[in-house]
Amino acid sequence: MPLISLRDVTKSYPPSSRGGAVVHAVQGLNLDIEAGDIYGIIGYSGAGKSTLVRLINALEDATSGSILVDGDEVTRMKESELRRLRLGIGMIFQQFNLFNSKTVAGNVAYPLEVAKTPRADIAPRVAELLDFVGLSDKARNYPEQLSGGQKQRVGIARALATSPRILLADEATSALDPETTHEVLELLKRVNTEFGVTIVVITHEMDVIQTLATKVAVMDGGRIVEQGDVFDVFSKPTEASSQRFVSTVVRGVPSDAELVALRQRHPGRIVTLSFRDGNTSQGAVFSDLAQAGVAFELIYGGINDIRGRVFGHLTLALTGYADAVDRALATIATKVDVTEAPSHE
Numbered sequence: 001m002p003l004i005s006l007r008d009v010t011k012s013y014p015p016s017s018r019g020g021a022v023v024h025a026v027q028g029l030n031l032d033i034e035a036g037d038i039y040g041i042i043g044y045s046g047a048g049k050s051t052l053v054r055l056i057n058a059l060e061d062a063t064s065g066s067i068l069v070d071g072d073e074v075t076r077m078k079e080s081e082l083r084r085l086r087l088g089i090g091m092i093f094q095q096f097n098l099f100n101s102k103t104v105a106g107n108v109a110y111p112l113e114v115a116k117t118p119r120a121d122i123a124p125r126v127a128e129l130l131d132f133v134g135l136s137d138k139a140r141n142y143p144e145q146l147s148g149g150q151k152q153r154v155g156i157a158r159a160l161a162t163s164p165r166i167l168l169a170d171e172a173t174s175a176l177d178p179e180t181t182h183e184v185l186e187l188l189k190r191v192n193t194e195f196g197v198t199i200v201v202i203t204h205e206m207d208v209i210q211t212l213a214t215k216v217a218v219m220d221g222g223r224i225v226e227q228g229d230v231f232d233v234f235s236k237p238t239e240a241s242s243q244r245f246v247s248t249v250v251r252g253v254p255s256d257a258e259l260v261a262l263r264q265r266h267p268g269r270i271v272t273l274s275f276r277d278g279n280t281s282q283g284a285v286f287s288d289l290a291q292a293g294v295a296f297e298l299i300y301g302g303i304n305d306i307r308g309r310v311f312g313h314l315t316l317a318l319t320g321y322a323d324a325v326d327r328a329l330a331t332i333a334t335k336v337d338v339t340e341a342p343s344h345e
């Protein structure tokens, strides 16, 4: 049984002004998240990602549909049951949301105090959590004395205080630089592997999905348009809207506008070769071109690594006799996907 299961969930907000339209933030949404998953939710701004997260921890009531967390129907819970549910779900935020008037230790202790943990148990638990996030030496500091990455580590320690089974991360690394992001992602991986916490990450950052998530759902207009294994969704998105979103985060096939610019510098034939793991290496393809006497220049693209599996798109400008180019492309097309850019004539 999935740990989190949403069926036909809808969330609508009333119009913000008289005569305005109802906002359908989430519509007919189905999603299953298994225990132990690190599940990425991606999509453009306004797609409904944050609303989805607020529905899971019942900060918002669904307009219709069913939300099961650990087998319990969230939409029918009484206030006391909701409080228990929320203790089992930690949350971290883009702006960290720490209490500036409390010390680091005070921030981490807070959810334990709310949960009425016996006083004698709080200090050792806080010490254990600060040790886990590598901030034992900052226990008496205040949030304003910390870097962004340190603040998020306090946020993580606080979110884990009541030993939740689920951690919701809403753009948790979006305010951090790449190196700090990497450290926080490594810490989240440990939260998953060492404590078995199921993590739902909302993000618009490819890096986060690439290094952290095991599964991903693409949201658009309040719906999930595509979901599945991260490698499959990113290397071969099937829906038009996920193709559009993925192309904004993965440097892949040049857009029409980019092609116009490339054409100005490379008037000859331009092809994009798409690699996915399991098919031919780049070396084999380049040697096919060389053997056919075709010169090439790499003009666009990149190779991505998702947890050791590789895919990418390389766009080449080719120079050579027309029949040699045709012959080489015919050979290469038996090994990788080849897309030739239309000529500008």
Ligand SMILES: Nc1ncnc2c1ncn2[C@@H]1O[C@H](COP(=O)(O)OP(=O)(O)OP(=O)(O)O)[C@@H](O)[C@H]1O
Residues within 6 Å of the ligand: 013, 014, 023, 024, 025, 043, 044, 045, 046, 047, 048, 049, 050, 051, 052
């Ligand atoms: N409390 C609210 N009242 C009215 N409309 C809302 C409310 N919260 C969200 N919305 C609307 O619901 C839609 C989805 O918003 P949501 O914040 O879930 O999107 P998002 O994908 O998380 O976007 P972002 O990446 O910008 O945070 C948007 O059109 C938003 O304006």
